[in-house]
Amino acid sequence: MRVGCAAGDGDEEMLNGFTAPRSLLGAAALVPSPPWHFAGDVLAVEFWNDPDVSVDALPAGVELDKESPGRSVALFTDYQFTAQNNEYLDPARYQCRSFSVLLDAIWRGTRIAWCAYCYVDNDAALMRGWIQGYPRKLGTIHQTRTFATASVASAPLVNGARFSACMSAHGRLLVQARVTLREKAERLAGLLDRRIVGRRYFPRLCAGMHDKPAVDELVRCISNHLLITNIWVGESEINFPEAYGEELELLGPLKVGRGYRFSFSHSVTDVEVLADLTVQQSRG
Amino acid sequence: MRVGCAAGDGDEEMLNGFTAPRSLLGAAALVPSPPWHFAGDVLAVEFWNDPDVSVDALPAGVELDKESPGRSVALFTDYQFTAQNNEYLDPARYQCRSFSVLLDAIWRGTRIAWCAYCYVDNDAALMRGWIQGYPRKLGTIHQTRTFATASVASAPLVNGARFSACMSAHGRLLVQARVTLREKAERLAGLLDRRIVGRRYFPRLCAGMHDKPAVDELVRCISNHLLITNIWVGESEINFPEAYGEELELLGPLKVGRGYRFSFSHSVTDVEVLADLTVQQSRG
């Protein structure tokens, strides 16, 4: 049996895992270590909200993009995740559906997509998002899927095909969207052409320091090996019903633009810290 | 305001809906009226259980198939449903995942697939199953999906690709399966080549009649417009962990055969009553 001494006195950490719970084998960790690989289908809607309101969704240092004030994108994603241990063979734990709102914004002169809200349907994805700078909460997300055989139930990828998506949290509907496909496209235009920027934020609970987070960083996601295919563009509808305990409706559409449907894959191993807003404390 | 009189006295039913709850507009019914259309992906495993045990899972009049005693198929299905009102555009309510066990059996000399157990993940599908003769309970079902872009997370349809599936109910794991794809096939051999037969069973609650169901019928499902595509065949593994309150493990595998992965669509508007086992009662 181990004899203990104070942390930092040369005692070696025996526990493993990228996140808590740290454990002997490291298998219990909520999130496995990067690299993380993702493959999925996306339904997306371009819309414009009120820039006088959405400007208030931005942290200090991030501005709305004056060339496209209020332009935003809502993304519904059905995806499969894997890290180094064949996580895609554990679909109960690692398949995921997500919803995000990205705002056209500017960081120090560079065009970015600010991730204002993000919802996912499992705990590993929730925590992974917090680590990546996506301010995730749990939601229940659905989108119409397309299947390979011809049927009125199949939602084929053809001109006129319709796809719906919705997201709710705690039994309240927060978003509904509809896309009608019009034409196949070679490239995604007006979508995912800006780096996504978010905020890693982890509060302190010590008395008197509740407003002095232990981590407060603006970060730019670094995505590798991005592949996009089966791109369709068309018309769209979206609305954000008002709901107690949420502020998503403040970013709701004044006008709606294109709708998109496509498949993607990419990998993540890194994040770039654009600014460290943490107010340092003497610790320990 | 309506003046009432006894049912059957010429009073006309104002309520609508294929099932309860019957309502003014018929929109509240748990299950919409047929025809029902389905499109989806299937992961399937062929296995043999102990015929001395599985024979006891059959109702009177249904026998095991002596040419393939104990041969069974486990089907994991991810599907989209629609009836006449674009239900596929309401994915939160009408997308479904299911798991079934089908036993090779004989009904009056004809080869059938007896549906011993079936689990689904939403209420409309649960009730639709009871109406079709599938003895459904709620379960949580997952299978590895395939996505269009190349990635270690994509599970492409290629030789060597692996797919997992699992089903749990009330927090207990009831089935785990694995399929490794080996070759593309033109036709499904040894699968879905028998008509599925189930039992419509709806009990009475009147005192003294708890064992005299109001509906007890053996029925053969009639499926129209069946299309199958993207068929892959390979090796498989499956196991049925023991769980309190379930008997699925009694049908567990002594031997495992082929694994399958394919896409399908079909429609349902009818069922054929093979035998009415209901003991009639004077009613009213």
Next chain:
Amino acid sequence: MRVGCAAGDGDEEMLNGFTAPRSLLGAAALVPSPPWHFAGDVLAVEFWNDPDVSVDALPAGVELDKESPGRSVALFTDYQFTAQNNEYLDPARYQCRSFSVLLDAIWRGTRIAWCAYCYVDNDAALMRGWIQGYPRKLGTIHQTRTFATASVASAPLVNGARFSACMSAHGRLLVQARVTLREKAERLAGLLDRRIVGRRYFPRLCAGMHDKPAVDELVRCISNHLLITNIWVGESEINFPEAYGEELELLGPLKVGRGYRFSFSHSVTDVEVLADLTVQQSRG
């Protein structure tokens, strides 16, 4: 009237269980055999809807009560269930939350409470409801609980204490309610003083018979050993947000009355068939 012969001609049924799936041991059945015992907490709201609308929620033969036209009760219930096998020790499967709307009505001169809608959060309760004549669908139901220790989180049973309840289905909020306790009462007045009447309804799927259900009965629930305690009465609020695919909002309140909070227990072994509306078919 049954035509044809019995399945197997003398073959004896080896399967057990009150409902499907019938099985060797009878342990797999979705619903265990009665008697069924219930104990729980209720939050209830009395309200009046538009009788010109709610009259259309009634089946032929059931009238609104002219002495209290449109008077209804919304019941939120947190309960524990047990049958003969200590089901209360399997809380993952047998604890339940439910929501019901009961309308003051008349059946052949007798005052009844018509169960127009009912939602529950598990599959055993859903099917048990269909057998009892409650037109259940799955919903997610919550109510503020009361705990034994003093705390702002405890919601004690005292004058001024507030309780909330809500119900959603498929991510759409369908009901929200609030009760503020005012005084302890010796007896429930104006609540549960009418027999609950519902409709057992199980459709046929055979072509041409989709509107000729196999079971269509008006039934009166028979409840034994009803105990009510810890009764508090106060003020209430309730609203039924409109939601696609639901008609609950048609029964929404024009006026709200008393709120109630109490604990109960009772048992069920029987149901009385008031009228058999089934159109008999030759079977075969």
Next chain:
Amino acid sequence: MRVGCAAGDGDEEMLNGFTAPRSLLGAAALVPSPPWHFAGDVLAVEFWNDPDVSVDALPAGVELDKESPGRSVALFTDYQFTAQNNEYLDPARYQCRSFSVLLDAIWRGTRIAWCAYCYVDNDAALMRGWIQGYPRKLGTIHQTRTFATASVASAPLVNGARFSACMSAHGRLLVQARVTLREKAERLAGLLDRRIVGRRYFPRLCAGMHDKPAVDELVRCISNHLLITNIWVGESEINFPEAYGEELELLGPLKVGRGYRFSFSHSVTDVEVLADLTVQQSRG
């Protein structure tokens, strides 16, 4: 140590909320600001695991308690939460069920209860746990409840009454427990008599720093206004089935001790950092 300049250079933060997502009104934050108040019911089981194994569940600096090597407590909690905005009136979001394992341990000579694993069933509680130092993951947790009216379904607080509890995650059963009440007690003996110590751990994602967390602190929870009532003590059973992707079974029981059932309330506004294990980085 921070290098670089502040974001926006004097720009003031307009966003509010104790956690992400930070927003204009602060209502969207996943976790509301402390103080946090809790009231609930607990089912607890005392057990002994293998100290040669459980020693490896401890971080550097924490030792097993040599006076009670391997002694642990499993706690199942049903509770209601509120902060400053009547969160207890939003039960869909803020009621919670949790499961924790606490190990008898020593920190610098002081007896502590080390929180090795913790599971909860909602996102606000999950994140609140990470902030408090509990390594939470999502789980589905149930315990037999007690109701006020006499019934075989009520599970009254009497000698011989039985209570069950279970926890599963992602459809795998991780813990099952049973307590049989024997006698009412005035005080909790052998339970909650040590301060709970956990670890706040928030990783970095920057390349090369995946093993250098941004936050790594051993913390002691500070609980105020703790009230305990309705204490019953009896016999217990517990087991931890093995499950892929979990390590809980490594802490499973060699021997089982007392079972407990009680109600509690307490408040949290603070945490004490016992040791800051964070390896500081130049940031910026």
